[in-house]
Amino acid sequence: MIRIAFAGKGGSGKSSISGTFARLLARTDRPVLAVDSDPLPGMAYSLGIPVDDRPAPDDVVVEGPEGGPRWVLRPGLDAGGFIDQYAEAGPDGVRYLQFGNSWGHWSTLQRGQHAWSQVVKEMDPNAWNVVGDLPGGTRQAMFGWAKYADVLAIVAEPTPKSIQVAKRLRNITKADWSPDHVVVVANRVSGPEDVRRISDALERPVIGAVPDDPAVTAADKQAVAPLNGGAGPFVDAVAELVTQVESTYDLDIRSSD
Amino acid sequence: MLSSVPHTDTVIVADLEAGIGTLTRLPEQAVEHTLVIVEPTPRSIDVGKRAVQVATERAQGNITVVANKVADDEDNERVRSAFAEFKVVTVPTDPVVIKADRQGVSPVDIDAEAPAVAAIGKLVNLLG
Amino acid sequence: MRVAVVGKGGSGKTSVSGVLARSFARAGHNVVGLDCDTNPNLGLSLGVGDLETERLLSLRDQIDEGEQSHAHTWDDILQTYGTDAPDGVRLTVVNRIDNPEPD
Numbered sequence: 001m002i003r004i005a006f007a008g009k010g011g012s013g014k015s016s017i018s019g020t021f022a023r024l025l026a027r028t029d030r031p032v033l034a035v036d037s038d039p040l041p042g043m044a045y046s047l048g049i050p051v052d053d054r055p056a057p058d059d060v061v062v063e064g065p066e067g068g069p070r071w072v073l074r075p076g077l078d079a080g081g082f083i084d085q086y087a088e089a090g091p092d093g094v095r096y097l098q099f100g101n102s103w104g105h106w107s108t109l110q111r112g113q114h115a116w117s118q119v120v121k122e123m124d125p126n127a128w129n130v131v132g133d134l135p136g137g138t139r140q141a142m143f144g145w146a147k148y149a150d151v152l153a154i155v156a157e158p159t160p161k162s163i164q165v166a167k168r169l170r171n172i173t174k175a176d177w178s179p180d181h182v183v184v185v186a187n188r189v190s191g192p193e194d195v196r197r198i199s200d201a202l203e204r205p206v207i208g209a210v211p212d213d214p215a216v217t218a219a220d221k222q223a224v225a226p227l228n229g230g231a232g233p234f235v236d237a238v239a240e241l242v243t244q245v246e247s248t249y250d251l252d253i254r255s256s257d
Numbered sequence: 258m259l260s261s262v263p264h265t266d267t268v269i270v271a272d273l274e275a276g277i278g279t280l281t282r283l284p285e286q287a288v289e290h291t292l293v294i295v296e297p298t299p300r301s302i303d304v305g306k307r308a309v310q311v312a313t314e315r316a317q318g319n320i321t322v323v324a325n326k327v328a329d330d331e332d333n334e335r336v337r338s339a340f341a342e343f344k345v346v347t348v349p350t351d352p353v354v355i356k357a358d359r360q361g362v363s364p365v366d367i368d369a370e371a372p373a374v375a376a377i378g379k380l381v382n383l384l385g
Numbered sequence: 386m387r388v389a390v391v392g393k394g395g396s397g398k399t400s401v402s403g404v405l406a407r408s409f410a411r412a413g414h415n416v417v418g419l420d421c422d423t424n425p426n427l428g429l430s431l432g433v434g435d436l437e438t439e440r441l442l443s444l445r446d447q448i449d450e451g452e453q454s455h456a457h458t459w460d461d462i463l464q465t466y467g468t469d470a471p472d473g474v475r476l477t478v479v480n481r482i483d484n485p486e487p488d
Contacts, residue, residue, distance in 0.1 A: 268406075279391075317389060377404040
């Protein structure tokens with residue numbers, strides 16, 4: 001089983017890549033849970049789920065015991081039950097867990113976030129391969145929201161702004177909860193020199209190189225998933241990324257902890 | 258900090274954090290103008306709408322929408338119809354901006370007359 | 386006059402901010418570019434180059450880590466955490482950090 005989270009500058013293409021990755025991984029007949037911790041969620045589009053605001057109801061959490069987190073899952077509801085009931089079913093069998101959309105219900109968002117982090121922390125590590133989409137920038141990732149991941153995949157474009165954010169994300173390795181593997185996925189590259197530019201700047205293994213594909217831009221404008229929009233080179237590159245991950249990490253071995 | 262700026266004739270252009278986080282934490286009436294930058298994609302328009310709602314609720318001055326990276330009339334229309342009740346300024350997709358981004362320089366220093374630079378320059382009169 | 390620039394990540398927010406600030410300056414205004422992003426790179430779009438942008442970034446990090454005393458007045462901030470950009474624009478980075486972790 002693998003738990004991989006995608007991070008990077010806003011607009012670097014995390015959501016497109018992570019959603020497509022989740023679906024292509026699910027096509028290998030493995031259970032895949034897509035987790036979106038962006039309060040402005042974008043992974044639903046790329047998964048092909050026509051829902052971008054499906055928060056769990058307020059009563060999934062109750063006030064926690066003193067000294068612990070403020071909100072905990074209500075008695076009788078565990079992480080597995082939460083996923084069964086509230087994770088959206090999407091194409092290719094992917095289940096989608098949304099962190100809570102900040103649109104319209106500011107006051108209740110915090111409860112949803114507590115529920116989300118508790119579910120991700122406590123779910124059966126052998127039940128799901130987890131593919132995560134973190135919000136743009138470094139803030140959420142650096143403050144521990146990527147704790148669930150074994151692999152942090154930093155999505156970087158061949159621009160100084162994108163590389164700068166990627167460099168800061170790389171500092172996550174200094175945290176004691178750092179994901180075991182911090183790798184790079186180069187996006188919107190127009191050739192090997194772009195990939196080299198990114199790998200030289202970041203000094204981390206580049207496990208995938210995704211070309212600039214106008215079909216993805218077109219799919220974005222129509223709000224359709226890259227997999228449903230006929231995006232060729234993009235989808236091929238993400239499929240290669242799945243193969244790369246399959247050959248590097250054993251997705252069928254069950255975790256012992 | 259924005260609201261503590263002394264009232265002078267200085268123009269302050271504040272590039273806020275991506276998303277709407279900073280906007281929700283700004284004190285009310287912290288600025289005279291809010292520019293909402295939107296790409297012609299539903300996701301970007303969605304975030305733009307949230308930003309407009311927050312800026313309106315918190316009285317962050319006059320709201321102007323900038324339709325950015327517009328490739329054709331269809332793109333333009335997608336943004337304009339989503340923000341029908343607001344002033345929308347169109348900035349075209351421009352290879353100069355893409356080049357500037359890749360090189361880490363200002364578009365102004367590559368070509369001050371480039372179409373996108375000229376379109377953004379028009380905001381000076383509109384806001385001033 | 387104060388102008389706030391907002392938008393989704395990748396929308397071109399920083400490019401527009403940089404070009405707008407330069408345009409105001411070229412029209413004869415006194416201009417301050419205020420970088421409020423947690424990943425400040427307005428400097429690149431203003432044309433100060435990546436070395437200076439990185440320098441301001443590490444200055445900002447020092448404020449976050451409490452190694453620098455916080456500047457209090459507007460002029461102090463412009464002076465201490467700022468740099469000169471082309472066309473007479475003054476660029477400054479703003480310290481702001483908050484912890485969204487729930488526990």
